Amino acid sequence: MTIRLGPNRYGKAECRLVTVVRDGERHELTDLNVSTRLAGRLDATHLTGDNADVLPTDTQKNTVYAFARDGFASIEQFGLRLARHFVAGQDAIEQAQVHVESYGWRRLGGHSFARAGDEVRTATVTATAEQAWVVGGLHGLTLLNTTGSMFKGFPRDRYTTLPEADDRILATAVDARWRFASADVDWNAAFEAVRDALVGAFVDTYSRSLQQTLYAMGERVLQRVPEVAEVRLALPNRHHFLVDLSPFGLDNPDAVYVAADRPYGLIEGTVLRDDAPPPGPAWDLGAA
Numbered sequence: 001m002t003i004r005l006g007p008n009r010y011g012k013a014e015c016r017l018v019t020v021v022r023d024g025e026r027h028e029l030t031d032l033n034v035s036t037r038l039a040g041r042l043d044a045t046h047l048t049g050d051n052a053d054v055l056p057t058d059t060q061k062n063t064v065y066a067f068a069r070d071g072f073a074s075i076e077q078f079g080l081r082l083a084r085h086f087v088a089g090q091d092a093i094e095q096a097q098v099h100v101e102s103y104g105w106r107r108l109g110g111h112s113f114a115r116a117g118d119e120v121r122t123a124t125v126t127a128t129a130e131q132a133w134v135v136g137g138l139h140g141l142t143l144l145n146t147t148g149s150m151f152k153g154f155p156r157d158r159y160t161t162l163p164e165a166d167d168r169i170l171a172t173a174v175d176a177r178w179r180f181a182s183a184d185v186d187w188n189a190a191f192e193a194v195r196d197a198l199v200g201a202f203v204d205t206y207s208r209s210l211q212q213t214l215y216a217m218g219e220r221v222l223q224r225v226p227e228v229a230e231v232r233l234a235l236p237n238r239h240h241f242l243v244d245l246s247p248f249g250l251d252n253p254d255a256v257y258v259a260a261d262r263p264y265g266l267i268e269g270t271v272l273r274d275d276a277p278p279p280g281p282a283w284d285l286g287a288a
């Protein structure tokens, strides 16, 4: 019996990349997930561990971010440029595949966007023979401001490395629940009004922290929708870190970001009326 190496390839999966083109007040946003796969004469590393032909996946990732700095007219063009670069640059690489996913964002204003797609509306109703309690909600409402957000003035201790940010991307996937003070409400109109209030406050608030934005969002819901007694919000801070392109001789004037996956900040809070009626039996358990 002989054992041999069959087909193989390698690359960097899921380079999450956000670019912002800041042309005046109106910003253009692209949000990509780029995966590279190289194949060719790669027997040596598999059979002996000789890496002479193995362009590191880390280098492939850096190339993706560096090429993004130049901008691109389409994901097809971006993919072609990357794939041709890898084949041209490495003698042993005979084939390069670049898979690009582009996530859709809907414009909310000059520098505000909502991700298309994943939003879910929820309702949880609890009833006894005498009474009913209704909790509305939504999750997966992903919002992003390309400017109008800072985070500074925080305490520093020996473990603090975060630089102060005067102007950063602020992005979150809103997870909201709100309890109604009565069970006699125009539910669809109320949902639309709550959603508009959440989005409107996110867009309008000049944010000094996501905590401040959270309060502004809850406050606006209570101001605009009198039937709502209390809002609970869980806002993940979807961090976007500016990529350091200086090792490649490139600047990065707030143009190319890593859209980080985990860990993420999680900001949670409740905003309620002073005179809110008591909640239903399951509110504090998280169910309703």
Ligand SMILES: O=c1[nH]c(=O)c2[nH]c(=O)[nH]c2[nH]1
Residues within 6 Å of the ligand: 151, 162, 208, 209, 210, 211, 237, 265
């Ligand atoms: O809006 C923010 N709130 C925080 O509490 C925090 N912590 C952090 O590292 N970044 C941020 N951003």
